[in-house]
Amino acid sequence: MTGYIEVFGHGGDVETAASRFGGNAADFLDYSANINPLGPPKEVLEALEQGLQSVLRYPDPGHRGFKSVLSERLGVPQDRISVGNGAAESMALILLGLAPQKVGTVEPGFSEYRSLARQFGAEVQHVEGREELEWCAEPEDIERLMEQVDLLFLGQPNNPNGVQYSVEILHRLARKAEKTGTILVIDEAFMDFIPESRRHSLAPRLEEYPQVIIIRSMTKFYAIPGLRLGYALGRPEWIRAMTEKQVTWSVNGLALIAGEACLRSGERFEQDTLAQIARERARLKAGLESYGCVVTPGEANFILVRLPEPWTAASMQAALGERGILIRSCAMYPGLGERHVRLAVKDAEANECLLEALGSVMGRPDHKRHMIGAGGTCDDTAVL
Incomplete structure (x- = not known):
């Protein structure tokens, strides 16, 4: 076959x-x-069972309860958080709200970077990783690509190879993004599966890098892919631009209930x-x-x-x-x-x-x- x-x-x-x-x-x-x-954590299943009556009401279009808990958990102001129907919607909202004409990808990488960019009318360019680098790309190649595109997607850890770029390389790329005016979108959908001491992330210093947006998923680590929940972190004006393109009630009420329970699961x-x-x-x-x-x-x-x-x-x-x-x-x-x-x-x-x-x-x-x-x-x- x-x-x-x-x-x-x-x-x-x-x-x-x-x-x-x-x-x-x-x-x-x-x-x-x-x-x-x-x-899923048992607290999530319990919260969903108790919250079933919420299907009789419209979900909060501002995602305020979940966003409040998430803000406290991350130490990030709420105006820097966009909640989406999975990480994929967060990617779509970035492309819709910020409207890049040229999008860069590092291959091999998550196919949705390419397909969404093309779906919304952007030209896609890419560089390829090398086997001797465990399928990561040379930083110099990524920097050259950044000079040619308006937005670059980077998986951290990358899918499908599961490898992280060093935090030094991330800082280097973030500084390059400031020089070129490129939006650097770092996809951390699988970061929670790495012990905290080994996570390479710009999230703790995000305010220093205004050209960086970080995307994260709740569905993989907390095992709720059928509910769809993710979020993006970035500067307030970009978050507002994304929110303006979001369909009202795109995140359902049960997903928001589950999200709060996930963050409180311990x-x-x-x-x-x-x-x-x-x-x-x-x-x-x-x-x-x-x-x-x-x-x-x-x-x-x-x-x-x-x-x-x-x-x-x-x-x-x-x-x-x-x-x-x-x-x-x-x-x-x-x-x-x-x-x-x-x-x-x-x-x-x-x-x-x-x-x-x-x-x-x-x-x-x-x-x-x-x-x-x-x-x-x-x-x-x-x-x-």
Whole structure:
């Protein structure tokens, strides 16, 4: 079977997987979407249950309750915060509100940077990362691109390689943005999955860099992608310009309730998440390398992998799809090749299932039958 599952350009499309391979969408073990394997904090589920009656009312168009809690949590004034229906809406509002004519991207990178920019009429230019730099780009190449564009998107850590630029490089690029007048949009959607001591971010010094906007997501770390919630941080006049382009009530009431509960859920959830991601990323990396895969040593809750020959992203996606496991092809990312895939980091039981299934399709003889729960079995035969 050939052809990729990402017909809409993103991972997490279990509906397309079900139509391609058969079975129920809910039964797939989804390694193509990078969501916290712990699920939402219990405080979030409790808040949603208690707040169900809010569906009878319009949500607050000013997002005031969530914005107030977020402002206190971040130590950022509310007039520097824009709340969006996921980080993707924040990107769209930046493009609509600030209207850049030329947009720069660093590839490989999140496909929405390119697609949204083109959707809103901007010309897109890019530079490519280098494998020896773990798919990051040379700072000099990024600076030259900044001289040619009105706005530049930069993933931090970047998707799909999960690698951060150093804080020194970020400061350097922020200073360059001031000289060139370029809007530097730093996408920190996966920053929460990195221990605080290792996070490279300009957020603590954002007021020093008026050309920088930071985007963050609530949906990945707090496992609420179905609700859609994100935000942007930037100078007040840019936040106002974005707000003027936002559709009223674009952020629903349940998402705002969940957002407040996420921010009040406490350190235990964060610590448990970071511990599990670090442990399971190392476990997956070791298992994948034992199969001859080349693993990019990123820091986020996903892993960029180059499969050994003769496997391609398409053939492995099909082989695992028949076994009820969905992975993300990265063959369509500029700069990467037909053998690149991205795998989420999940819990130990799911990761064991993935490794066993990989071993099975790659002809490894030493894999045990292992149950993964209601979603199916990890076996040498298809689960669908």
